[in-house]
Structures are given as C-alpha cells and as structure tokens.
Amino acid sequence: MEKIIAGKNITVNEEGYLTDFSQWDEQVGEALAAEANVPLSARHWEILKYLQNEQKNQVALSIRRIGKSGVTDIKEFYQLFPNAPLKTATKIAGIPKPASCI
Amino acid sequence: MKHVVILGAGTAGTMMANHLHHQLKHPDWEITIIDEREEHHYQPGYLFLPFDIYAPEDIIKTIEEFIPKDVKLVKNKINRIKPADNKIELTGGNEIAYDILIIATGAKIAPEETEGMKGAEWQKSVFDFYTFEGSLALRNKLRDWEGGKLVVHITEMPIKCPVAPLEFAFLADSFFKHKHMRDKVEITYVTPLSGAFTKPKATEALEHLLHEKGINIEPDFAIEKVDNERKEIVDYGGKIIPFDLLVTVPTNKGDELMERSGMGDDLNYVPTNKATLQSKDYANIFVLGDASNIPASKAGSVAHFEAEILTDNILRFVHGEPLKEEFDGHANCFIETGNGKALLIDFNYTHEPVEGSFPFPGIGPLRLLKESRMNHMGKLAFRWIYWNVLLKGTHIPFVSATMSEKGKHYA
Ligand SMILES: Cc1cc2nc3c(=O)[nH]c(=O)nc-3n(C[C@H](O)[C@H](O)[C@H](O)COP(=O)(O)OP(=O)(O)OC[C@H]3O[C@@H](n4cnc5c(N)ncnc54)[C@H](O)[C@@H]3O)c2cc1C
Numbered sequence: 001m002e003k004i005i006a007g008k009n010i011t012v013n014e015e016g017y018l019t020d021f022s023q024w025d026e027q028v029g030e031a032l033a034a035e036a037n038v039p040l041s042a043r044h045w046e047i048l049k050y051l052q053n054e055q056k057n058q059v060a061l062s063i064r065r066i067g068k069s070g071v072t073d074i075k076e077f078y079q080l081f082p083n084a085p086l087k088t089a090t091k092i093a094g095i096p097k098p099a100s101c102i
Numbered sequence: 103m104k105h106v107v108i109l110g111a112g113t114a115g116t117m118m119a120n121h122l123h124h125q126l127k128h129p130d131w132e133i134t135i136i137d138e139r140e141e142h143h144y145q146p147g148y149l150f151l152p153f154d155i156y157a158p159e160d161i162i163k164t165i166e167e168f169i170p171k172d173v174k175l176v177k178n179k180i181n182r183i184k185p186a187d188n189k190i191e192l193t194g195g196n197e198i199a200y201d202i203l204i205i206a207t208g209a210k211i212a213p214e215e216t217e218g219m220k221g222a223e224w225q226k227s228v229f230d231f232y233t234f235e236g237s238l239a240l241r242n243k244l245r246d247w248e249g250g251k252l253v254v255h256i257t258e259m260p261i262k263c264p265v266a267p268l269e270f271a272f273l274a275d276s277f278f279k280h281k282h283m284r285d286k287v288e289i290t291y292v293t294p295l296s297g298a299f300t301k302p303k304a305t306e307a308l309e310h311l312l313h314e315k316g317i318n319i320e321p322d323f324a325i326e327k328v329d330n331e332r333k334e335i336v337d338y339g340g341k342i343i344p345f346d347l348l349v350t351v352p353t354n355k356g357d358e359l360m361e362r363s364g365m366g367d368d369l370n371y372v373p374t375n376k377a378t379l380q381s382k383d384y385a386n387i388f389v390l391g392d393a394s395n396i397p398a399s400k401a402g403s404v405a406h407f408e409a410e411i412l413t414d415n416i417l418r419f420v421h422g423e424p425l426k427e428e429f430d431g432h433a434n435c436f437i438e439t440g441n442g443k444a445l446l447i448d449f450n451y452t453h454e455p456v457e458g459s460f461p462f463p464g465i466g467p468l469r470l471l472k473e474s475r476m477n478h479m480g481k482l483a484f485r486w487i488y489w490n491v492l493l494k495g496t497h498i499p500f501v502s503a504t505m506s507e508k509g510k511h512y513a
Binding site for chain 1: 258296300322324326338368369397
C-alpha cells in the first residue's frame with residue numbers, strides 16, 4: 001500500500017515497513033522515527049547506517065548479532081530504540097522486518 | 103575403498119546410516135558413525151517426563167540397537183573437523199579420513215549464555231526441560247510443588263522444536279487442573295517473538311488456546327538476566343517478570359566442535375545450502391538435522407524428510423551428477439494442547455501452517471490447526487513410529503518428503 005511519508009508517496013507493507021529501499025532517504029527516516037516516538041541522535045544514525053549496511057550485505061539481523069557487532073551493545077540498543085528495538089530500528093531504516101526463525 | 107563418515111548418532115545420523123548402508127556397500131564403501139554417548143534419547147519425550155506421562159525407560163534406548171551391523175560405530179568425542187585434509191580428529195588424538203562427511207551433531211542448550219541462568223536457583227526454582235537431567239529434576243519438583251507463579255520462557259530463537267515450550271504451558275495447565283490446584287498456579291508464557299508463534303495463522307489459533315486456558319502471554323521479551331535473589335527475569339528494556347518456578351528454554355547452539363573447526367556461525371550452526379543440504383564451504387560435506395543453519399524447524403520430522411532427500415543427493419554426488427535442489431523446509435509437528443488433545447501443523451519454507459486435513463486431502467483422519475483427540479493419539483503414536491519406523495529410515499506411507507498443498511485451506 002501507499003503512504004505519504006515526509007511528503008513523498010512511499011510503498012509500505014501492512015505493518016508499515018518500506019518494501020522498496022530506494023524510496024528511503026534521511027527525511028523519510030526522520031518521519032518514521034517521529035511516528036515511532038524516537039528522536040534521532042547521532043548515535044541512532046550510526047546504528048541505522050550499520051543496519052542498512054548489514055541488510056545490503058544480506059546478513060540476517062538478530063539482537064544477538066547486534067550485541068556483538070561492536071557498533072553498540074544490547075543495553076544501549078534498547079535505550080535508543082525502546083521496547084522492540086530491532087523491529088523499530090529496521091522500520092526507521094527502511095529495511096525489512098527481520099524474519100524470526102522457526 | 104571409499105569412506106563415508108557420519109558425525110553424531112542421534113535422530114538424523116542414525117537415519118542416514120540406515121539409508122546409506124543399503125546403497126553404499128562393501129567392498130567399495132565403508133560407513134563409520136561417531137558419537138560420544140551410549141544412549142539414544144527420544145527427545146520429544148522430555149516434554150512428557152516432567153508430568154509423569156512418560157517414564158525414563160520409555161525414552162531411552164542404546165545407540166547400538168539402531169545402527170546397522172555393517173556400519174562401524176565409534177564411541178568417542180569428536181574434537182574437530184579438518185576439512186582441508188578431509189579428516190576428523192577425535193578427542194585423544196586419533197584421526198579418521200573421509201571421502202564424504204555427514205554432519206549430524208545436533209543442537210543443545212547453552213544456559214551459560216544468559217547471566218544468572220545457571221545460578222544459585224538452577225534446578226531449585228529455575229529448570230530446563232531440553233535435557234534429560236533437566237526434565238527429570240523438573241518432574242521431581244512438580245510432584246510436590248504447591249503452586250505460585252509458573253513462568254514458561256524462551257530465551258532466543260532458533261530453538262529445537264519451537265512449539266515445545268507452548269506445549270509445556272498447555273500440559274502444565276492440564277496437569278494442575280487434574281491435581282485440583284489450577285487456581286493456585288498463575289501461568290505466564292514469555293517469548294522473544296511478537297506472538298505465540300512465528301506464522302500468523304498458527305499464532306492466531308495458539309493465542310486463542312492460551313487465552314482459553316487462562317495462560318498469560320508476554321511477547322517481545324529479550325532476556326538480559328535471571329535475578330536469583332529476587333526470583334525475577336529482567337529484559338534489556340527493563341521489563342521484570344517475577345517467578346516462583348521458571349521453566350526456561352536456554353539459548354540453543356550447535357556443538358562447540360564447529361567453533362574448534364572454524365566451521366560454525368555465531369551459534370555454531372554449519373552454513374548449509376537449504377535446498378541441497380550440502381555445506382556452503384565444502385563440496386564433500388553435507389549437513390542435516392539440528393546442526394545446520396537452514397531456516398527450517400529443528401525437528402525430528404524435518405530430519406526425516408531431509409534424510410530421504412540427502413540420501414538421493416549423496417548418491418548423485420558419488421556418481422558425479424548435479425545435486426537436486428529439492429528440500430523445501432517441510433515440517434510436520436503435533437502440538438500437544440493438554441486434556442488429551444493435540445493440534446497438527448504441516449508447513450514449509452514458503453507455506454505457513456493452515457487448517458485442513460492430513461495426510462488425505464479432504465478426509466484426514468488428522469485435522470490441521472484444530473484440536474482433536476485423534477491428533478493427540480498421533481502424538482503418542484509418534485514415539486512408536488520414531489523407534490520403529492523413523493530411525494530405521496523407512497518411508498512413512500502417504501507422507502512425502504516435500505510438502506503437499508492438497509487439502510489445505512490457503513486463503
Ligand atoms: C523437549 C523437546 C521436544 C521435542 N519434540 C519434538 C517433536 O514433538 N517432534 C519432532 O519432530 N521433534 C521434536 N524435537 C526435536 C528433535 O528431538 C530433534 O530435532 C532431533 O533429535 C534432531 O536430530 P539430530 O540428529 O540433528 O540431533 P540429535 O538427535 O540431538 O543428535 C546429535 C548427536 O550428536 C552427538 N554429538 C554432538 N556433538 C558431538 C561430539 N563433539 N562428539 C561426539 N558426538 C557428538 C550427540 O551425542 C548426539 O547423539 C524435540 C526436542 C526437544 C528437546
């Protein structure tokens with residue numbers, strides 16, 4: 001479905017995740033962060049860029065991996081993106097929600 | 103003479119030994135299987151042991167009785183694989199050379215990954231049921247536990263048999279009802295997932311059951327530590343859940359031998375092609391069962407379907423033919439729901455579990471995603487099938503290794 005984010009027409013899935021990363025830019029990120037009540041600091045941006053990079057390299061994202069990434073630790077990740085940090089951060093970063101294994 | 107070596111004589115390794123010994127015979131081929139244990143455990147039985155439904159003797163047999171006579175069984179701990187030399191190094195230093203290697207070393211719990219989990223309360227008020235020892239200790243605890251807050255908890259995914267903790271919660275509900283003390287027990291199901299299961303239709307059905315049975319659910323809980331003094335589990339976001347009895351499924355990991363061999367991912371699972379079951383790094387190494395990193399359920403039924411497909415692929419490999427990309431992630435699991443009933447789910451990489459009938463489209467007799475007594479009988483029969491059919495590598499009639507879409511109600 002289509003949604004207007006930061007004044008642009010963006011395609012998202014039913015949970016609000018972008019389906020086409022090429023539509024993402026920093027304004028879109030800011031707008032999605034505001035929607036999630038997460039004011040973005042420089043630290044947030046470092047982590048968002050890291051997540052986008054991992055996604056680009058097709059690395060499966062998990063809380064465990066982020067904890068060991070050296071970019072942040074799990075504690076800080078939770079402080080920056082409260083509640084369900086991986087889900088919130090991937091949404092803001094414009095990348096798919098990590099599939100949880102079964 | 104060429105040599106096939108199988109690492110691990112659990113569910114998957116035993117099935118492979120039984121399949122392959124018919125195909126790769128003396129004097130051209132020799133098959134060796136290595137395991138450090140004496141006993142083969144029916145792990146699905148660990149779910150029933152705490153509730154005195156099964157006794158230890160129902161779920162333990164020797165490894166030996168399931169290994170064909172023409173397959174050599176070596177009882178030793180495996181220290182590491184030296185893939186560049188096509189050799190296995192055993193603990194003690196002996197080496198075994200292979201032409202083809204099959205990794206089936208499974209997965210096991212690693213409670214030490216979580217702060218405080220294996221602390222002062224371990225096996226006092228903090229238990230696992232993913233090991234025989236844990237399950238037995240929990241049985242003894244439940245026999246005279248007087249009630250309070252029971253917390254059933256999953257540390258992180260992936261875990262073996264991902265529905266087992268839910269089944270534990272359902273069986274606990276039924277157990278305490280029968281003991282006329284359900285009103286003294288508050289049951290909470292705590293999961294790192296956003297719901298009861300990973301797939302939407304099954305999640306809906308299972309959450310409905312949790313609700314019906316008065317079991318609370320706490321989703322999105324990423325555990326940071328177990329506080330042994332206060333008897334609480336704490337998550338990274340600061341959420342706190344108190345318990346009187348914590349039944350947890352610790353982090354699951356592949357065997358450390360993968361770390362020693364430099365062959366595992368961050369959880370010691372071996373990177374594997376999800377359609378052919380060949381190792382991503384070495385052409386003559388194949389992986390099945392819980393030891394691989396493929397995105398399928400870690401379940402005995404999955405190992406069974408994989409074993410049928412992998413046998414064909416190993417024969418193709420031997421004959422220099424291209425491998426078939428056939429494995430579709432097919433899983434088939436009974437979910438015990440308590441009070442003599444169970445659900446059945448059948449799914450694969452691309453198709454989530456839905457309602458319908460199984461194995462005969464439109465007829466059943468088993469119902470998918472609906473509680474029934476027949477499904478419960480199926481779950482209990484699974485133990486007999488496991489010992490007598492599955493381990494021997496016999497094909498189960500009417501159930502194919504790849505999933506059938508017939509008789510299923512996809513929207
Ligand atoms: C509580 C519980 C309930 C379950 N319920 C179900 C169910 O209802 N249905 C279902 O289909 N599945 C169920 N499962 C899952 C099922 O038991 C496993 O998926 C299956 O056993 C995997 O087989 P495997 O051969 O990969 O591993 P395993 O059967 O665990 O075998 C691995 C073998 O490798 C050996 N090994 C490992 N490392 C070494 C080493 N370094 N040296 C020597 N030997 C080594 C071990 O000793 C072991 O014998 C359940 C599991 C649990 C824990």
